[in-house]
Amino acid sequence: MAGNELLARFRTHAQEHGVAMVEATVDRLELVEGGFRASAGAQAWHAQCVILATGIVDRLPDLADAEAAIACGALRLCAICDAYEARDDDIAVMAAPETALRHARFLRTFSRRVHALDAGGGGWTDPRLLREAADSQVHLHPRPVRLTCTGQGCEAEFADGSRQHFDTLYPVLGAQAQAHLATGLGARTDENGELVVDAHMRTSVPGLYAVGDVVSAINQISVAVGHAAIAATAVHRGLPANWA
Known part of the structure; x- marks a missing residue:
């Protein structure tokens, strides 16, 4: 309903x-x-x-139309609520490294393709987090310089010019x-x-x-x-x- x-x-x-x-x-x-x-x-x-x-009021990433992204499922705010709907998708979590990895590991029970994006900009330097990411097969990414979301998902652009597409993105920004x-x-x-x-x-x-x-x-x-x-x-x- x-x-x-x-x-x-x-x-x-x-x-x-x-x-x-x-x-x-x-x-x-x-x-x-x-x-x-x-x-x-x-x-x-x-x-x-x-x-x-x-x-x-959730803190959202800088997007042109976050409400539209939420409405189409490209942007989701509660993994406990609706992660089942994103099962087997390319799923990304955007947060400070420890938070991002914790949520990403939770989402690994729903998909093999889960990514963690550093929202703080400090990078993935903690050896413990690197081990946990490797053990759970979570893909790590730096802080994106640009995010765009459409009805087909979200795309992150990074400082080196590379891009990565995700079917859905969970921002955990507080x-x-x-x-x-x-x-x-x-x-x-x-x-x-x-x-x-x-x-x-x-x-x-x-x-x-x-x-x-x-x-x-x-x-x-x-x-x-x-x-x-x-x-x-x-x-x-x-x-x-x-x-x-």
């Missing part, structure tokens, strides 16, 4: 239970008496609790957690900038919960849905009694 279809079903299900859907971008979250005030321009909402599901609404209230984050939560998805700010990629390194819909169920249950149990 495509992501857009899944979102549409979620919206329909929520509306069947009287939930009002508002398309807006919250740009400010404040602590006020009785809870929180969320603002989106001139609009504002008050709530006793807030659940953040603001996600991350991501930016969209945690600013929470950190503006003093919420704790870890070394990756992701929000620290407890077993009930509560941040360090009372009444503020966070779910999904903004708190988890496993960026999958199933994980986010599980987080949401835990957070919603905790919120419900924590609200004052509202007898029917």
Whole structure:
């Protein structure tokens, strides 16, 4: 099922239970008496609790049209999610050497033709990484000076003028957690900038919960849905009694 279809079903299900859907971008979250005030321009909402599901923004390589490359499968962002779709392809991973090789070795279970590209520019100089690459038959490449992606895959051009075609490329360049609404209230984050939560998805700010990629390194819909169920249950149990 495509992501857009899944979102549409979620919206329909929520509306069947009287939930009002508002398309807006919250740009400010404040602590006020009785809870929180969320603002989106001139609009504002008050709530006793807030659940953040603001996600991350992946850092992408310098490409003319990265979104189109993702849409056609030339550029992929999650090997755990979709490596099976790239099985037996020429697969490349672009990252700092150790990260690139670690992900490339994972992908070797899906293809015999896996490549690791140095995104840092320091080169493949670590003897341990060279041994691991040889043992797992991962092909090593320097940092590309140019990348182009089309519906047929991606092509890397290197400083010596050589070129290499890949059916698909996984850039592992990190991501930016969209945690600013929470950190503006003093919420704790870890070394990756992701929000620290407890077993009930509560941040360090009372009444503020966070779910999904903004708190988890496993960026999958199933994980986010599980987080949401835990957070919603905790919120419900924590609200004052509202007898029917």
